[in-house]
Amino acid sequence: MDKKTFLDILSKYNKGKASKQEVDLLEAYYELFEVEENILDQMDLSEKQLLKQQMLARVLEKNIEIVTTKTKTWYDRSWLSAAAVLLILCSVGLLLFKKDRNEIAVVKKSETPTAVIKPGKNQAILTLSDGSTIGLNEEEKGIVLSKNGLLVTKSGDGELKYETNEELIPTTNTITTPRGGQYQLVLTDGTKVWLNAQSSIKFPTRFAGDTRVVHITGEVYFEVAKNKKMPFLVHTHNQKIEVLGTHFNVNTYIDEAAEKTTLIEGSVKVAKVRDGFAEMKSAKLLRPGQEALLTSESSLIKVGTADTEAAISWKNGYFKFDKADIQTVMRQISRWYDVDVKYVGNKSSDLFVGKIKRTEEIQGILRILERSKINTSVKGRTIIITN
The missing domain is CATH 2.60.120.1440 (Jelly Rolls)
Structure with a gap:
């Protein structure tokens, strides 16, 4: 798929005119976290910024509908489709479901690795x-x-x-x-x-x-x-x-x-x-x-x-969380990255939803927590989490 075709599909989707096959394509990209032939690499900075703004607006529109309408669930597939390209732009992302503030955030992968803790x-x-x-x-x-x-x-x-x-x-x-x-x-x-x-x-x-x-x-x-x-x-x-x-x-x-x-x-x-x-x-x-x-x-x-x-995401090379609390997330992180976890203060009540590759270095995980108002620091091989 070339860049023009990809952008045409996005434009049709944002206008509500995408076919089922085109929506399925975006959902497939959500599952894979990657784009064929480096389409995004072909865009200049202004094109990427415009695309991000368009998709963010679409995500927020869907988000409001989902969290305020009792008959719909927060894990609606149509919302995932809207989030697809934003996740692609982030390369590796994790969705956060904030049960206390009804927020959903997509966190971008760190461009400048600083952590020395490697994945397993x-x-x-x-x-x-x-x-x-x-x-x-x-x-x-x-x-x-x-x-x-x-x-x-x-x-x-x-x-x-x-x-x-x-x-x-x-x-x-x-x-x-x-x-x-x-x-x-x-x-x-x-x-x-x-x-x-x-x-x-x-x-x-x-x-x-x-x-x-x-x-x-x-x-x-x-x-x-x-x-x-x-x-x-x-x-x-x-x-x-x-x-x-x-x-x-x-x-x-x-x-x-x-x-x-x-x-x-x-x-x-x-x-x-x-x-x-x-x-x-x-x-x-x-x-x-x-x-x-x-x-x-x-x-x-x-x-x-x-x-x-x-259940078998670990075998297939990624973590998958579905409304998991911070302790559940960090138990998996602790085992895979060979780190200890220490909690200071009240433990966060946020629930985490989404996927992240097990090849991601530790700073990618920590940035996700920090964006959700959870302060983190690393001392040796101990991750300290302060809420």
Whole structure:
């Protein structure tokens, strides 16, 4: 698409004459945060300023309608379309929903990076059954381990793959990611696993018997290889999850309010674990698009509709927030950027809505908070938030 075509679509949209296909195009740009062939780079400064003013006026017009009309929600798709190009101009942005002042703001990415805190990367520790460890990082690739019929290799994109023969006597391995780390691996049955920051998975080097069993902490996404004769079992501190072949995400961070299992594809059965035993009588069967919430205090598993995009956004390289408070936002930031967070004064009641890439450096996050009247400062690897 060239610059003239792009501007013609915007003009038609602002006049309310854009076709459904043209509106869909703007919404697609909102999702991608980028423009084909660097269209915006072809504009001079005056053109960009005019475009920003036009879109801002359109956004504010929609904003007033949304927050003052009770029959409409603040997360209306038509509003997102209006915001699309403004977000593109910002390169990386996050929408702020101010529940106390009914404001929506779009924050521009810093043009002069000043922070030294970098986003996370592919890094983990592999612990073998004898207690020895192997450091895994972004640079190394090739054979990681070859011993007694077990071959562990690492691809150029950082994925660890386990291969073995049937004569191998199974032993237990553990992969652990630190704060500021993530990792991918393929188990010997072909199951693909993604580990978020500050997470772990304990697994056998070869699955034997009539089940495939792994234990996890933190947050892990699975694409389980199908094997009807050998169910796949995931154990957490409070859950036992049984699957045959499916895609699902498990968030079991101890600093979150509840353990959450989100089903993307297939089916899973979630049971509460009490005193080391799974209570199968009260287990819940999830359908795609559902999530199970479980707390250590409650004996009940709550099942509801999931925001599947938000649940696996970390795996796909971005954060997604939907009316999240500052503590929820900063827990994710803390784990991914390997920082501590300290709150001074009353905690903000603002709710955050939107997306931001996980490759963004920390100053992009801090500028968003500062524009919402939340004062931030950095001392070492601690972010201090003052409201």
